[in-house]
Amino acid sequence: MEQKNEKDEDYGYQLFPDRHNGTSKRSALGTSLFTFKHKCQVMLRIALDTSPYAKLLLGAMKHSGCAAYLDRHFSCEDCDGIVSGGFDATTSQIVLCQNNIHQQAHMNRVVTHELIHAFDHCRAHVDWFNNFKHLACSEIRAANLSGDCSFGNEISRFKFGIKQHHQECVRERALRSILAVRKVSREDAEKAVDSVFNSCFNDHEPFGRIPHNNADAGHAYREFKNRDRYYSNI
DSSP, X not given: OHHHHHHXXXXXXXXXXXXXXXXXXXXXXXXXXXXXXXXXXXXXXXXXXXXXXXXHHHHHHHHTTOOOOHHHHEEEEOOOTTOSEEEETTXXXXXXXXXXXXXXXXXXXXXXXXXXXXXXXXXXXXXXXXXXXXXXXXXXHHHHHSSTXXXXXXXXXXXXOXXXXXXXXXXXXXXXXXXXXXXXXXXXXXXXXXXHHHHHHTOOTTTTSOOOSHHHHHHHHHHHHHTTGGGTTO
């Protein structure tokens, strides 16, 4: 128990109170049509069924032997006000912050971001708790490939294009994610991000490209589905 409390404190679990306290708020009201939980669950299902980003990542995880199931690997919970979601490596579960996600586009982006972490967890056996560079790499990939830094999202943040703007957005959002879940100085976080940035920024799996919008992600999804078809008769 003491070890669990220490891990919670060090690794950002305090941002997810239901998970941190080991409790789950379940009641008749909790399944009401008017609750955050129900809305979260509906938007989650829509994201998994319709988002080309999510569909490609789910297919890639299944292909890698890590199939994700709605009831087992996704959880709508109340979270700290600064976060929208997280990946719990100890349970291989994606947490979606039902009190902070209110629009379908936001849900699609959060699901994609966290599925990239789940894909990395499956593919690369990320050492989330002991290797800081592993965490930095996955945060770079998630910021780069999830649409977090799309032109539309940056405009909505009143951030306008400069040379290598996409790279700078990815770097800054990776840093923000690290600082949210680790008790570490910005200087140390920057060193970790800089040390792996080029290799992780250029790792586009499973998309094969940086999907800047749904059309890009849709093309990538169709290409992913066709990767093995030419070997079917061998």
